[in-house]
Amino acid sequence: MTNTATGHLREPLNWPEGGVTRIPYRVFSDPEIYALEQEKIFKGAVWNFLCLEIDIPNPGDFKTSFVGEIPVVITRDQNGEIHAMVNRCAHKGALVCLQERGNRNTLACVYHAWTYDLEGKLKGVAFRDGIRGKGGMPKDFDPSKHRMEPLRVETYCGLVFGTFSSETEPVPEFLGPEIDHHVRRNLGRPVKLLGFHSQIMHNNWKLYAENLRDSYHATLLHTFYTTFKVNRLDMDGGIVLSKRGWHHISYAKRSKLQESAEYQDAAVHAAQYDSQLAAPEMLDSWPEFDDEITHSIQTIFPTLSVQLTLNSLAVRFFVPRGVDKTELFWMYLGYEEDDEAKTRMRINQANLTGAAGLVSLEDGCINEFVQRGTRGSAPDTTAFLEMGGRDVAPSEGSRATETAIRGFWKGYRDIMGFE
Amino acid sequence: MNAEAPDQLEKSDIGLQTQIEDMFADYVHSIDDDDIEAWPEFFTETGFYQIISRESHAAGHAIGLLHCDGKGMMKDRVKAMREANIFEPHRYTHVIERPRLKRHSPELFNARTNFIVTRTMQNGDMETFASGKYLDLVDVSKKTPKFQKRLVVLDSRRIDILLVYPL
Known part of the structure; x- marks a missing residue:
């Protein structure tokens, strides 16, 4: 399989002579290259379009979208600030927001009721202390170490952009x-x-x-x-x-x-x-x-x-x-x-x-x-x-x-x- | 929909009902048989035709997928399809239910008819291309019933490949 961490393909791609005037057809059909693009392009130093600002006009509004194949959710918090995070529960990876759009005070995963604020920070875990003193999370469970993975967000001309990279320029x-x-x-x-x-x-x-x-x-x-x-x-x-x-x-x-x-x-x-x-x-x-x-x-x-x-x-x-x-x-x-x-x-x-x-x-x-x-x-x-x-x-x-x-x-x- | 309109048709409307149902059947058969030139003729001169998703229809959006305000725009669609547009050969089969008619006014009926459309490509690929409902305003003032308005409300907001034949 692709080693996406180092960007090596099992079958290396040597770009043909002629540079940008020659496009190997393989780039359109090779699943390994496709997987590598997810990592290098969509998770890389680019601004990905997330949604229009008018998609989420009011506090509590959310809209789901995609960065490459990655499901994301964009929210507007009670202060009017826009946030974006991977639409994936920190517990078992289920989608947190199922609807394409809506309005919520908090985002709750339906599977085990893990609850996040509109920035994606974990606020509540169901049965954290168990039931009648039995079960529950280990004593050293620290909710601040578990959250929905955030993207950096910039709003520009009514377009909401997100990036996973800290290096993407404004x-x-x-x-x-x-x-x-x-x-x-x-x-x-x-x-x-x-x-x-x-x-x-x-x-x-x-x-x-x-x-x-x-x-x-x-x-x-x-x-x-x-x-x-x-x-x-x-x-x-x-x-x-x-x-x-x-x-x-x-x-x-x-x-x-x-x-x-x-x-x-x-x-x-x-x-x-x-x-x-x-x-x-x-x-x-x-x-x-x-x-x-x-x-x-x-x-x-x-x-x-x-x-x-x-x-x-x-x-x-x-x-x-x-x-x-x-x-x-x-x-x-x-x-x-x-x-x-x-x-x-x-x-x-x-x-x-x-x-x-x-x-x-x-x-x-x-x-x-x-x-x-x-x-x-x-x-x-x-x-x-x-x-x-x-x-x-x-x-x-x-x-x-x-x-x-x-x-x-x-x-x-x-x-x-x-x- | 006119809230005052009686839910049941009058007995005197039954003849008209048959005419309207025949017209609805002829409409989909024309499209399915690739007689697209006949399509604009099912409308009045100022007839309105739009294809829009259920989501957009509910949100009150003005723009759907396709919009013809008057028969002229429909004829332009037909000519574009025959002479300008390039697409892989394919055909539809419409399956429509019995239309539910309500009197809107002396000259107009409201109708709702659910539909499913399959699309078969030249290589044999066949799938459900569209499903939804027709919301119509049918003008019965002349000899032949015609659409004053035909709104095609699609269940899905997503089109596979492209849409060139009307629905």
Whole structure:
């Protein structure tokens, strides 16, 4: 078996020549590598998305989630402070919180009624002194030595992050200035939840991490816009990468048309006049920010993404459920300040993404096609990622590049120690 | 649901009930037989269709999985599915129970119908894809009953792979 403490695989992985332009298919299907990722990535020096702050607005609120495969629970205590811990009883390892969300003064394990406060500290053990003087815990039992395992928590732009490592730098530094700026742009205001659902993809989690960073495939696989001749004009755009290449932003601008008097006069407009849609009002939108960026999707390593495509604001979060299974959570948001017309446009545009997304539903199966296609491949076979060059660098003016995917693999190799 | 509506249908409603039940059956058969082009025609021009999880429905969320406000958006869905979207071939079989109808107004009936949908992939994989209930508002003012509203409330908030055929 894997010796995760030292990070050695029984079959060592020697990364092929070509660095981040060559991805051994083995990383998508090897259970040993998958186990090592749990240790090195999800328990390592990264910020894992836990939940939205609005998931737990009130004192006593809790929400369960996952860090890699590890079940966690996030709470808000009576002082309003947010805590996170492994959702596992210190006694026998049972889940402490069974419900996905709720409100409690204390957290109690149903198995033997061990009780914890909202920080995960052990407060009570049933029959500690036995019954009628018999049984009970040994005299030297010290409750302060048993608690639910805590995570370090940081709340940032309404996102609650957790880490198991004491070395993870503060979230804004972890993101770097460009990524930080763009998250603040999109989530720097109070938000409300408009809806959520999840989707099972039958592929390794890293295939979806790649897919999110794959600006090359967008107009090739997803042909909704071209089929309906939706006028996307000369969408100017590019790729921004964080310094280490871990996180990215892919953005597009609906170009100069915004500047025409026609558009200036209308705060809200039908974006797509010459489309062949029977109901073009589905794409009604308004310019949300004055930086001209109309479509953006960004990733935060390892498993978070924020989209603002037209006015569809959503947080995507994916959880590995085994070496070849991933659950993708979609959280659709609006701003607290949105009026009815804006909310209606966000609702209509939500049709574009998600498990039934007109533009993007292919992503639910395409990564599975890779998972299936690479089965039985020879040990030295790899993916070939040279679109847009061989380096990990931002791309101004073009999204016909795989640079952000190479950035992901740069981060992945660094953390995993695959040289 | 109109609280004032009588729980039992009037005798004069029985003919309409049969018509509505036939329409419900035709609706699922069209989808199961891959005649998706017929799907929007089961709705009025301003008909509303939404697929949403039970959790989201209970929480009053506006966004579910899919949302069509008017027949035009349904037709766009059909065209997207036929011409734009890429997915592995698969088919559904719907099993629906007898709809429970209640008069909502002279022109409208409320209906609740539980359903189970199996999905069979081209390689033979078959599983329960969805279960839940249809909550409908059926317009009976014209010759043929049509949906003014069809809300598909799914038991699960989780979709396997993707959802491209309507339910």
